[in-house]
Amino acid sequence: MTAETKKRFKTIFNRLRKERPVAVCELTHQNPFELLVSTILSAQCTDDRVNKVTPGLFKKYPTPQAFVKAPAEEVEKSIRSTGFFRNKAKNIKGAAEKLVRNFKSKVPDTMEQLLTLPGVARKTANVVLGVAYGIPAGVVVDTHVARVSQRLGFTKDSDPVKIEKVLMELMPREDWIYGGHLILLHGRYVCKAKKPECEKCIIADLCPSKKLFLKK
Numbered sequence: 001m002t003a004e005t006k007k008r009f010k011t012i013f014n015r016l017r018k019e020r021p022v023a024v025c026e027l028t029h030q031n032p033f034e035l036l037v038s039t040i041l042s043a044q045c046t047d048d049r050v051n052k053v054t055p056g057l058f059k060k061y062p063t064p065q066a067f068v069k070a071p072a073e074e075v076e077k078s079i080r081s082t083g084f085f086r087n088k089a090k091n092i093k094g095a096a097e098k099l100v101r102n103f104k105s106k107v108p109d110t111m112e113q114l115l116t117l118p119g120v121a122r123k124t125a126n127v128v129l130g131v132a133y134g135i136p137a138g139v140v141v142d143t144h145v146a147r148v149s150q151r152l153g154f155t156k157d158s159d160p161v162k163i164e165k166v167l168m169e170l171m172p173r174e175d176w177i178y179g180g181h182l183i184l185l186h187g188r189y190v191c192k193a194k195k196p197e198c199e200k201c202i203i204a205d206l207c208p209s210k211k212l213f214l215k216k
């Protein structure tokens with residue numbers, strides 16, 4: 001990675017930071033377990049939709065034990081509107097089982113342990129570690145972060161693990177938690193998948209993709 005790339009990233013990052021000094025996870029949760037379940041549910045689904053489903057879900061199933069006991073069909077019914085509900089229910093029940101069996105029903109606080117849970121890849125683990133525990137183990141790379149990183153020309157990769165590696169190199173560790181969410185929110189609210197709002201984007205002059213969208 002060249003010094004010039006690092007410098008360009010820093011300029012972009014500082015502008016985004018100025019625009020959005022606070023960037024937090026928008027999934028409603030009361031504890032690490034709720035955040036874990038919400039993050040599993042948020043795959044291919046909006047946070048808004050997840051936040052509509054989770055209050056009722058956690059009222060019914062407030063603990064990992066409650067999810068273990070619940071019949072899969074019941075959990076599926078409760079989370080149906082988040083999409084891919086069969087797979088998500090299977091992962092949530094599987095994760096709950098593992099928490100009860102191996103982790104005294106507590107969500108672990110290391111990347112290594114989190115990655116042993118069904119349905120948990122680095123993105124989910126980074127959300128839980130960063131948001132619930134304040135541990136900067138890596139950078140959250142979801143679909144928004146991946147898209148923004150590509151459009152800004154910092155990566156050509158679509159593999160989230162490779163994109164995360166680039167972002168970890170571009171950001172100092174103390175910015176990993178905030179920075180991931182900052183880029184994510186820029187993608188969610190400005191650099192949208194279908195119609196990015198380049199006219200009001202404060203980093204447009206530094207973005208190689210702007211011309212692609214302003215032409216349309």
Ligand code: SF4
Binds near residue numbers: 151152196198201202
């Ligand atoms: S200029 Fe457009 S494409 Fe580039 S980051 Fe901003 S919104 Fe995204």
